Amino acid sequence: MSVATPAELDRRILAAIAAYALDDAAFFALARDLFAFQIVHDAPYGAFARSRGFGPGRLPERIDEIPAVPAAAFKEARLATFPRERTTAWFETSGTTRGTGGRHEFETLTLYEAAVLASFDRMMLPDAARLRYLNLVPDPRENPHSSLGHMMATVARERGDGADGWYLHGDALDAGAFLRDVARANADGVAVCIATTAFALVAVLDALGERHAGAPLPAGSRIMETGGFKGRTRVVERARLYGETAERFAVPVEAIVAEYGMTELSSQYFDDPASRGRIEPRVKAPPPWLRPIVVDGEGRPLPPGVVGAIRHVDLANRGSVLAIETEDLGALVEAGPGGPAGLLLLGREHGAELRGCSLDAETLLARRG
Amino acid sequence: MAERAAATGALRALPAARIASFLADAAERWSDADFAPRVRATEAIAARLGYSAPVVEYALDRLFLGITRDALEAAIASELGTLGALDGVVERRGAPAAWARGVDRAVIVSSETTIGVALAPALFALCAKCDVVVKDRGDALVAAFFATLAEEHPAFGAAARARVWTGGDDPSEDALLAGAGTLVAFGRDETLRAIRARGGTDTRFVGFGRRASIGFLARDEAAALDDRLAERIARDALLYDGEGCLSLHALFVEAEAEGAALARAARTLAAACERVAVEFPGGERPAAVAAQTASYRNLAAFRAAGGRGAVLRAGDATLVVDPPSDEPPPFLPRVLPIVPVSGDDAIAAYCAAQRLPVQAIGVVWPSPRAVALAERIGAVRVAPFGELQAPPLAGHHGGAPRIADFVRWIDRDA
Numbered sequence: 079m080s081v082a083t084p085a086e087l088d089r090r091i092l093a094a095i096a097a098y099a100l101d102d103a104a105f106f107a108l109a110r111d112l113f114a115f116q117i118v119h120d121a122p123y124g125a126f127a128r129s130r131g132f133g134p135g136r137l138p139e140r141i142d143e144i145p146a147v148p149a150a151a152f153k154e155a156r157l158a159t160f161p162r163e164r165t166t167a168w169f170e171t172s173g174t175t176r177g178t179g180g181r182h183e184f185e186t187l188t189l190y191e192a193a194v195l196a197s198f199d200r201m202m203l204p205d206a207a208r209l210r211y212l213n214l215v216p217d218p219r220e221n222p223h224s225s226l227g228h229m230m231a232t233v234a235r236e237r238g239d240g241a242d243g244w245y246l247h248g249d250a251l252d253a254g255a256f257l258r259d260v261a262r263a264n265a266d267g268v269a270v271c272i273a274t275t276a277f278a279l280v281a282v283l284d285a286l287g288e289r290h291a292g293a294p295l296p297a298g299s300r301i302m303e304t305g306g307f308k309g310r311t312r313v314v315e316r317a318r319l320y321g322e323t324a325e326r327f328a329v330p331v332e333a334i335v336a337e338y339g340m341t342e343l344s345s346q347y348f349d350d351p352a353s354r355g356r357i358e359p360r361v362k363a364p365p366p367w368l369r370p371i372v373v374d375g376e377g378r379p380l381p382p383g384v385v386g387a388i389r390h391v392d393l394a395n396r397g398s399v400l401a402i403e404t405e406d407l408g409a410l411v412e413a414g415p416g417g418p419a420g421l422l423l424l425g426r427e428h429g430a431e432l433r434g435c436s437l438d439a440e441t442l443l444a445r446r447g
Numbered sequence: 448m449a450e451r452a453a454a455t456g457a458l459r460a461l462p463a464a465r466i467a468s469f470l471a472d473a474a475e476r477w478s479d480a481d482f483a484p485r486v487r488a489t490e491a492i493a494a495r496l497g498y499s500a501p502v503v504e505y506a507l508d509r510l511f512l513g514i515t516r517d518a519l520e521a522a523i524a525s526e527l528g529t530l531g532a533l534d535g536v537v538e539r540r541g542a543p544a545a546w547a548r549g550v551d552r553a554v555i556v557s558s559e560t561t562i563g564v565a566l567a568p569a570l571f572a573l574c575a576k577c578d579v580v581v582k583d584r585g586d587a588l589v590a591a592f593f594a595t596l597a598e599e600h601p602a603f604g605a606a607a608r609a610r611v612w613t614g615g616d617d618p619s620e621d622a623l624l625a626g627a628g629t630l631v632a633f634g635r636d637e638t639l640r641a642i643r644a645r646g647g648t649d650t651r652f653v654g655f656g657r658r659a660s661i662g663f664l665a666r667d668e669a670a671a672l673d674d675r676l677a678e679r680i681a682r683d684a685l686l687y688d689g690e691g692c693l694s695l696h697a698l699f700v701e702a703e704a705e706g707a708a709l710a711r712a713a714r715t716l717a718a719a720c721e722r723v724a725v726e727f728p729g730g731e732r733p734a735a736v737a738a739q740t741a742s743y744r745n746l747a748a749f750r751a752a753g754g755r756g757a758v759l760r761a762g763d764a765t766l767v768v769d770p771p772s773d774e775p776p777p778f779l780p781r782v783l784p785i786v787p788v789s790g791d792d793a794i795a796a797y798c799a800a801q802r803l804p805v806q807a808i809g810v811v812w813p814s815p816r817a818v819a820l821a822e823r824i825g826a827v828r829v830a831p832f833g834e835l836q837a838p839p840l841a842g843h844h845g846g847a848p849r850i851a852d853f854v855r856w857i858d859r860d861a
Contacts, residue, residue, distance in 0.1 A: 122749070125752040125753055126748070126752040129751065130748075146745075148742045148749065149742075154753075155753060374737065375732065375737030375740060375741050376741070377745075386734055386737075387734070387742070403742060403745060404738075404742075405738045405739050407738060435564060435633055435634075435655065435658070436659060436689060436696065437657040437658055437696070437778060437804060438657065438778045441635055441657050444636065445636065445804075
């Protein structure tokens with residue numbers, strides 16, 4: 079079996095990104111070649127694949143056969159297809175019950191940034207607007223290893239008007255500076271894109287609520303919300319969050335778009351434009367080089383409409399692992415003509431009824447502070 | 448107050464020994480798997496918890512077969528000196544004569560428990576002749592048992608009540624909690640804090656928080672592990688899908704991580720789990736739990752592929768050998784981590800590092816060494832494997848007395 083070179087794989091992946099098109103057969107062919115490359119050059123993934131019965135002599139026959147590493151595996155081993163000394167950037171994953179985080183390392187950010195821009199252009203900038211980016215996400219100058227921060231820095235650099243602002247410093251949100259910059263954008267007549275975590279958005283809405291004020295955005299503005307409320311004690315229902323956001327910022331609900339991504343991936347999902355007219359449920363649409371698979375507890379693929387755990391096969395993860403398994407729940411949504419299946423994201427059953435008196439991981443974490 | 452007096456008047460007229468007899472008689476009826484109320488309750492419990500029918504039947508057998516007059520009387524006598532202390536003033540050697548008078552009302556809030564956990568405190572509160580109100584689960588097991596009690600003697604019809612209500616939403620809840628003489632609650636830390644805050648100034652609060660149980664195999668025991676012992680360990684791990692505080696959540700084995708002894712013990716346990724899973728099939732799991740379980744299992748498989756530990760599938764159970772020692776047990780259904788340790792010090796260090804609130808330790812034999820380990824790690828019970836999930840009624844409940852919290856002593860000085 080001959081294994082493709084990194085340059086050859088990158089060229090094919092970049093072509094798919096540039097074309098924003100990849101049919102099922104082409105996707106699988108590329109995924110299989112990428113898998114064959116990764117099990118040779120990424121030793122921990124190769125060992126894991128062999129333990130699942132796959133190797134150079136036996137490649138997956140279907141996309142759902144590609145062994146998927148749990149996202150937490152990035153905290154256990156260095157998952158990279160290149161030597162450590164060639165790492166030029168890395169993004170850090172959050173900690174676990176063991177208190178350790180992980181790294182998603184990159185030899186080059188070419189694929190990552192190409193994937194970010196192509197998706198963002200399609201899903202957030204179909205009008206090719208040059209916006210001002212007001213970012214309620216980590217500032218990459220302070221936190222260079224935040225994938226979300228880097229994503230928005232890339233977008234602001236390539237698609238912004240050069241006057242972007244960053245308002246999240248550590249855990250502190252500078253709501254005052256943010257609101258001043260919203261006012262300035264209004265004065266300048268420049269439409270903005272607010273990139274925000276759900277939690278930061280709540281904090282801004284709280285600040286506006288305390289002032290009994292709104293912060294109307296210039297016409298053509300939009301909001302990209304991401305991250306949910308993971309690890310936060312305060313959770314606000316999406317319907318309420320989006321309703322209040324639309325009201326305070328004077329934007330239509332369809333201008334509020336959720337992004338779903340992970341540090342362990344190089345690509346992102348966005349709310350499908352066709353489902354943005356409502357707040358819920360919205361369908362998460364992947365770009366053509368990213369495919370979701372929903373599986374049951376035994377890893378068997380589930381048909382559209384059935385809830386299970388979400389796996390991602392991300393061809394832009396050329397330098398690490400293409401198939402990632404998560405604990406996020408969702409269901410596939412039938413693909414439209416020629417497009418990949420979308421995803422209904424259900425989170426992790428927040429508030430599900432407890433069934434026993436046993437200690438659980440959540441309680442233990444709370445006790446450990 | 449008048450309402451409570453009316454509720455318990457008839458019960459207070461009964462000698463405690465007769466109350467214990469009625470309770471035991473009712474339990475005996477419930478020990479029959481064909482007893483109609485039990486059949487209905489079995490279905491309701493299976494529907495609520497998702498456990499398989501054999502698991503529910505086993506739980507009800509263990510629950511009701513354990514409620515005997517001897518067990519009730521032994522627990523009461525060990526705590527109060529004599530059963531008669533509940534009926535009036537009794538002489539006590541070297542101490543003032545005294546009467547263990549039951550508090551007027553005992554309220555038991557059991558919103559997050561498995562099968563019948565609220566029943567034991569309710570029985571002892573009735574022995575103390577309290578007016579008892581239980582917040583029942585949706586399966587109404589306690590209510591159904593109370594109905595049988597009322598058939599045994601009408602006094603229970605007024606004194607023992609079980610209701611289903613939504614915490615914080617029911618307007619009568621405030622008065623009920625504030626007026627309790629003794630308030631027993633089961634639940635998560637924040638649940639217990641909230642309930643405790645709503646008790647009255649004089650309310651005695653008895654909280655049972657969420658806890659975990661562990662097992663320990665000493666070096667020679669691991670070497671001698673046979674199918675019979677392995678099945679007892681497997682039953683402790685698999686019953687109730689690990690959701691009880693007495694479920695086996697982690698098994699510590701005195702062995703080297705890479706050694707043959709650990710591998711052999713794990714294989715023997717896996718085979719036993721497979722057999723036990725046939726007798727006690729696992730229950731339905733929510734998609735979120737299934738996803739977490741798969742993720743934990745696959746992460747262990749990833750580690751194993753890299754040369755660290757092993758994963759053994761056994762029916763619907765998973766055994767993870769040599770998980771990272773700085774990682775807490777997963778608390779997932781039918782997932783048992785097998786942790787190699789050098790000895791008791793390592794177990795104590797693990798529990799301390801993870802701040803693991805240990806309820807019980809399962810062992811081959813409850814030796815002085817096991818009791819010493821329990822004392823070190825804060826556990827409140829040492830039990831032989833196979834009995835971990837069946838605490839005797841005559842024993843303490845989670846380290847607390849069975850009946851002492853339901854009485855106030857009235858001393859008659861000489």
